[in-house]
Amino acid sequence: MSTNPSTTPRAITRRLPAAEATGLRTGARHSLAEIYRPADLVVLGLGVMIGAGVFSIAGQQAATTAGPGVILSFMIAGIACLLACLCYAELSSTMPTSGSAYTFTYVIFGEVWAWVIGWALILELQFAAAVVARAWAAITVRAIENFGVALPRGDLAGDLLAPAVLVLLTGVVALSARVGLRALWVMVSAKLLAIGAVIVVGARYVDVSNFGDFYVKPKPVAxxxxxxxxxxxxxxxxxxxxxxxxxxxxxxxxxxxFDIVATSAEETVNAPKAVPKGMIRSLVIATVLYIAVAVVMVGMVPYTKISVDAPLSSAFHLIGLDWMGHVIDVGAVLGLTTVILVLIVGQTRVLFSMARDGLIPRRLAKVSRRYHTPTRVTLVIGAVAVVLAEFVPVLTMQELVVIGTLFAFLFVSAGVIVMRRRMPHLERGFRVPLSPVLPALSLVATLWLMVNLRVLTWGWFALYMAFGLLVYLLYGRRHSLLANPRTPVVEPPGRGRHRR
Structure with a gap:
């Protein structure tokens, strides 16, 4: 019988020691530059959470599903996500690492489950980048045409714009994290100005009678x-x-x-304190902005007159403010640009962590000595995103992004409960209050969101995860650094962290 640790049942359940999750087990573990401050993390969170949806989702849900009660829906959704955010905050403060939920799971539940979560995060971030790039191309084309510029007919403009923005933003992330951060600050500031304009201008035309009692008689859907x-x-x-x-x-x-903020932990100054604050503050600000836009959206016009295709633009058109449509177009383009940028950053850090742990080729964990970023894995991610955006109907598969995210939420929420019992000695920069009650509520809320996904989405997700387990069995378990502790590290130790 073979005694190779990578082929024994025990190897499948091996766990990464907590001390090694953020230690110098490999030369690459602490080779990313510290560039993020607390305010940067808030901008990072707002960059990915506030996209074009802030201008459309309230109107769409009000017109088709909830009526004026959509304002209550935003509050309920914000509370559900805040529960998961608190759980991420505790684990991030305990294990400030680029791997986020993947590394948390590696330490708490073991290697197989870590692979499962890492594979789900790949689905979330890689598909999301392609989906948002296609949406960005469509919105950009519409915005250009709304300014009176004629473009070629057909999808030619969109087919060229989607890969172009992916190539551009991949280059920004690969060549300089600081340049990407500065660009993010500029774009997030600009889109917040656009959102502020929508709220301030729209608030002047709010009619409280449009809110009713926030309740519309239920109607069966045939x-x-x-x-x-x-x-x-x-x-x-x-x-x-x-x-x-x-x-x-x-x-x-x-x-x-908001979970993508956790992937920046290794690059954050005083991460155990800063990362939890960054995640929570960005989520709270995003929730307030979404609710404010929802109040304006529903208050300006009756929900029965809201256009599903362009709800906010049509609402301003109905009250005679056509010029606000241009403000919304610019805000939507900038919003999706920052979403793509942050998604690429997050995906890079997750794959970087998986590579240096040996579950995918370690060569991808190479950090450029010139740019101090994981350039190789970034270029691979960008190339795959371009292929997906060009040749796969990603806009019909958006729910796969969601289910991958929610699946990670489940493990993070459960991880807080399990880690409190198994590893009570670990130092925590943030603790979820009322544990295990709030983490348990987070589990319930996440499951509620998951059962609202289509059966077809669950089927595709099951196939994707089955394929992922096959990849692990054929490659990951044999090349894992824990299974081969004498394997040379990716980079020579002793480089230390590059400080600003």
Missing amino acids: AQPTTVLEVFVGQSHAFGWFGVFSAASAIAFAYIG
């Missing part, structure tokens, strides 16, 4: 059940309290992205 929840409850409904909670599930997806 359609075949498509989500897991609808399969169990039978007929689906729009409006009423069911509609409010259903809209909350859709709206929660707009908040997803």
Whole structure:
């Protein structure tokens, strides 16, 4: 019988020691430059959470699902995401590493589960970059045409713009993290100005009678059940309290992205304190902005007159402020640009961590001595995103991004409970209050969001994860650094961290 640790059952459940998760187990473990301050992390979170959806999701859900109650839906969704954010904050303060949920799971549950979460994060971030790039191209084309510029007919403009923005932003991330941070500050500031203009101008035209009592009589929807929840409850409904909670599930997806802030931990000054603050503050600010836009959206025009295709622009058109459409277009383009940039950053850091742990080729964990960034893995991520955006109908697969994210949320929430019992001695820069009650509520809230996804999405996710397990069995378990402790490190030790 073979005694190779990489082929024994025990190897499958091996866990990464907590001390090594942020230690110098490999030369690459601390070779990323410290560039982020607390305010930078807030900008990073806002960069990914506030995209074009801030101008559309409130109107779409009000018109089709919740009516004026969509404002309550935003509050419910914000609370659900805040619960998960608190759990991320505790684990990030304990293990400030680029791997985020992947590394947390490696320490708490073991290597196989870490691979599963890493594979799910790849699905979330890689597909999201391609999806947002396609959406960015479409919105950019529309914005240019709205300014009176004629473009070629067909999808030629969009097909060229999507890969162009991916190549540009991949280059920014690969060549300089500081340049990317500065660009992010500029673009986030500009889109916040656009959102501020929408709120301030729109607030002058709010009619409180449009809010009603925030409740619209429920209406059955004559359609075949498509989500897991609808399969169990039978007929689906729009409006009423069911509609409010259903809209909350859709709206929660707009908040997803705060978890990417955790991937910046190794590059953050005083990460155990700064990362939790950055995540929580960015989520709270995003929630306030989304609710404010929702109040303006529903208050300006009756929900029955809201256009699903361009809700906020059409609302301003109805009250005679056509010029606000240009402000919204610019804000949407900038919003999606920052989303793509942060997604590439987050994906780079997750794959970088998996590579230096040996679960994917270690060569991808090479850090450029010139640029002090994981250039190789960044270029690979950008190339894959271009291929997906060009040749895969990613816009029809958006829910795969969501289910990958929520799957990671489950493990992080459970991880807080398990780590408190298994590793109570670990120093924590932040602790979830009322544990294990709040982490348990986070589990329940995440499961609620997941059952509101389509059955078809669950099927594709199961196939994707099965393929991922096959990749692990064929490569990851044999090349894991824990299975081969004498394997040379990626870079010579002793380089230290590059400080600003």
